Amino acid sequence: MASVASLVIPDSAAIAHRRSEARIAWMLVLPAVVLLFLFVLLPVAAVVALGFTDFELGYGKFRFVGFENYAHLITDRTFRKSLWNTTVYTAIVAPVSILLGLGIAMLIESETAARSFFRTAYFLPVASLIVAMATVWQYMFHPTIGPVNALLALAGLPGPNWLGSSGTVLYSLSIIGVWQSAGFNMVLFLAGLTAIPRELYAAAEVDGARSSFDRFLLVTWPMLGPTTLFVITISITNAVKVFETVKTLTEGGPNKASEVLLFTIYQEGFVYLRVGYASAMTVVFLLILVVLMFLQYRILDRRVHYT
Helix, strand or coil: CHHHHHHHHHHHHHHHHHHHHHHHHHHHHHHHHHHHHHHHHHHHHHHHHHCCECCCCCCCCCCECCCHHHHHHHHCHHHHHHHHHHHHHHHHHHHHHHHHHHHHHHHHHHCCCCHHHHHHHHHHHHHCCHHHHHHHHHHHCCCCCCHHHHHHHHCCCCCCCCCCCCCCHHHHHHHHHHHHHHHHHHHHHHHHHHCCCHHHHHHHHHCCCCCHHHHHHHHHHHHCHHHHHHHHHHHHHHHHCCCHHHHHHHCCCCCCCCCCHHHHHHHHHHHCCCHHHHHHHHHHHHHHHHHHHHHHHHHHHHHCCCC
């Protein structure tokens, strides 16, 4: 009997200890859970709910309209135009900034004398406020006094109205987007390059990889798999979320040639005050981001080499 009691008591004590640890763990995580609920889950639920209504700011009453807002999105020319502009912008900015960031990172990694200087210089666009830099970009792309058109004139080429023409405004904004994103991607790739063991390069050289290109294909690129996956995810997400440059430099013009999804949502919700319709746009925007992230991890994660 005493032996049975001696076995039960330690088990009861262990169970009580585990329960105490669980309570402490929940107490520690509770502030984060509350903040997540208040500032992430609750706003998302509110946006989804408002997307099924005709709510407008300033009006006390609103009604449930079902999928009417979503049906209207299909025929809305402004929404379709902004969706197309966002797709084109992302298709330019994301791959170019990724490749440029990788190239700059490899050049800086091979440099020993002024590595810190170049790292800081290329990262400055990330730390700069795009609203503050808008004046600089307006001057650079100015059709008459801008240095870009001045260089083209020296080469005998006509300079377009970069930010004032429907045919060039989106590409001009894409150049700014690449300028802003390449430095951030460079820092991420530098971190990945630093983590690659030097012994792998020596082993690859012994195995016959004599050129730098061979060592890049055999060692650098496979070992950069996790970093590359993260950079692709961040780059596409940031490109889809473009707003500041459009709002500051073009206001979606001319002729809606530079209007993107977030700017359209902003216009509907805060200018025209149609919150219900803007909420439906926001739900579509979030679904696009979720699908993009799913496809990236579904397709690319299988090819990533984790060490």
